[in-house]
Amino acid sequence: MRRSLLLFFTPFIIFTWIFFGISQKGCDSVMQADAAKKIPFNHQSHVEKYGISDCTTCHGYEENGRFKGLPTIAECTTCHARDGVLTSDDQSIPRKKPMFDSYKDTDQPWESFAKQPDLVYFSHSVVMTAKYDDGRLKARCGSCHGDKADSTGTKMIKGKMLMGQCMDCHTALNLSNKCAVCHD
Amino acid sequence: MKEKVKEVKMKRRWGMAIDLDKCTGCGKCSVACNQENNMPIFEDDSDVPKRVAFLELMKVTNDRDAKFPDVKTAYLPKMCQMCEGNDPKNPNPPCVSVCPAVATDVGDDGVVSQIWSRCIGCRYCQTACPYEARVFNWWKPEYEGSFKKSLSTDVSVASRGTVVKCTFCSHIWKRERDAATAKGILDINAVLYTPACAGTCPTGAIVFGDLNDHDSEVYKLTQTDRAVRLTNPVDDVKDADKKKSLLKAKQFTNPKVYYLTSQQWLRDMMRFKKNS
Ligand code: SF4
Ligand code: SF4
Numbered sequence: 001m002r003r004s005l006l007l008f009f010t011p012f013i014i015f016t017w018i019f020f021g022i023s024q025k026g027c028d029s030v031m032q033a034d035a036a037k038k039i040p041f042n043h044q045s046h047v048e049k050y051g052i053s054d055c056t057t058c059h060g061y062e063e064n065g066r067f068k069g070l071p072t073i074a075e076c077t078t079c080h081a082r083d084g085v086l087t088s089d090d091q092s093i094p095r096k097k098p099m100f101d102s103y104k105d106t107d108q109p110w111e112s113f114a115k116q117p118d119l120v121y122f123s124h125s126v127v128m129t130a131k132y133d134d135g136r137l138k139a140r141c142g143s144c145h146g147d148k149a150d151s152t153g154t155k156m157i158k159g160k161m162l163m164g165q166c167m168d169c170h171t172a173l174n175l176s177n178k179c180a181v182c183h184d
Numbered sequence: 185m186k187e188k189v190k191e192v193k194m195k196r197r198w199g200m201a202i203d204l205d206k207c208t209g210c211g212k213c214s215v216a217c218n219q220e221n222n223m224p225i226f227e228d229d230s231d232v233p234k235r236v237a238f239l240e241l242m243k244v245t246n247d248r249d250a251k252f253p254d255v256k257t258a259y260l261p262k263m264c265q266m267c268e269g270n271d272p273k274n275p276n277p278p279c280v281s282v283c284p285a286v287a288t289d290v291g292d293d294g295v296v297s298q299i300w301s302r303c304i305g306c307r308y309c310q311t312a313c314p315y316e317a318r319v320f321n322w323w324k325p326e327y328e329g330s331f332k333k334s335l336s337t338d339v340s341v342a343s344r345g346t347v348v349k350c351t352f353c354s355h356i357w358k359r360e361r362d363a364a365t366a367k368g369i370l371d372i373n374a375v376l377y378t379p380a381c382a383g384t385c386p387t388g389a390i391v392f393g394d395l396n397d398h399d400s401e402v403y404k405l406t407q408t409d410r411a412v413r414l415t416n417p418v419d420d421v422k423d424a425d426k427k428k429s430l431l432k433a434k435q436f437t438n439p440k441v442y443y444l445t446s447q448q449w450l451r452d453m454m455r456f457k458k459n460s
């Protein structure tokens with residue numbers, strides 16, 4: 001009796017298990033938790049080898065202060081020249097990356113992990129230029145993104161950033177927490 | 185030790201003056217508004233009760249049965265009047281306090297915001313608004329042809345079942361502020377902007393600006409005798425003492441949108457007074 005009951009329920013259990021698996025995958029892709037990365041990118045080695053100390057070297061701003069996000073192939077190939085050397089003993093020379101050959105200069109073949117939903121409008125440059133009276137910056141890249149410079153991958157360090165985190169900072173810094181400050 | 189945080193005080197109080205004597209009723213403001221705020225062209229747009237428009241161009245006439253030469257007509261662009269209640273320092277528009285989802289709120293610049301992605305569509309605010317400035321979005325947004333390519337990236341698309349309204353194009357202000365910061369202008373009060381309707385009006389009937397700045401064109405216009413606000417009964421009370429006691433006893437809407445007209449019949453219409 002016991003055994004037949006178990007046999008009876010097995011398909012349901014398997015079905016449920018598969019169903020949860022699929023829906024989790026779906027949620028992940030909707031929430032950008034596993035965005036497709038075309039290249040393994042090592043932040044740490046870029047910082048150490050080439051001495052880049054400023055995130056805006058690659059993740060700059062547009063002229064109007066909006067964040068540019070991920071660099072384009074053109075920006076990568078300014079260092080990793082398309083006609084550069086393939087191998088070199090000198091570690092500080094950026095080498096040619098054959099993988100870029102299949103892309104145009106304007107391409108951005110990687111997807112962002114840290115993506116704001118469509119209804120959020122906030123300016124990185126505004127957050128990054130806000131200062132205390134004594135001239136210290138109110139926020140740094142790491143405040144929200146974690147220590148990216150020391151990471152060897154592209155995955156989010158601090159996990160998904162939820163609105164509560166934005167609001168905590170705004171409260172602590174006496175900034176307005178009205179919806180319309182960031183949403184429209 | 186607690187950090188001492190510098191507080192930047194907002195000095196602006198955005199307001200608008202619309203010259204009804206200049207308005208020809210061309211409707212450009214309404215079109216520009218819909219385009220700016222990503223409102224699709226709905227099938228039923230000629231059907232007034234079902235139309236979804238932030239800015240309604242109303243045709244006002246003194247008497248529907250009047251014949252030439254007694255008939256008089258004017259066009260009245262009507263959007264959210266940005267009510268502030270009795271105290272501009274502590275704005276209290278009728279629509280804000282009723283929202284259970286905090287989808288509508290009033291900012292420190294006096295602009296009543298509306299976040300459609302947060303709205304649950306209960307329509308309390310629509311009931312509370314004395315100006316019918318809010319519209320319920322009945323339809324799923326659908327954009328024909330290449331319309332989609334011209335969508336503004338600064339405004340989210342209002343989905344079906346939410347309440348939408350004019351926000352004085354506050355996204356333009358945010359954009360201007362961001363651009364100013366990028367240029368190194370960190371003073372929030374140094375930035376001015378023009379909403380889509382004011383920028384597009386061919387006769388210059390819509391003037392937008394800062395009501396706290398007494399040198400601004402909009403402030404000067406609102407101080408003239410021609411200025412009239414839509415049904416705000418406290419404006420009619422000329423006696424200062426009575427006005428004061430009235431303001432204490434009752435909340436008025438005190439809109440920040442002023443209409444300018446020298447035509448008496450139109451002023452009376454806007455007050456819901458009987459035609460003189
Ligand atoms: S309809 Fe939307 S904005 Fe209006 S009161 Fe309800 S939730 Fe708030
Ligand atoms: S006009 Fe209506 S929607 Fe606008 S602030 Fe006043 S009550 Fe709110």
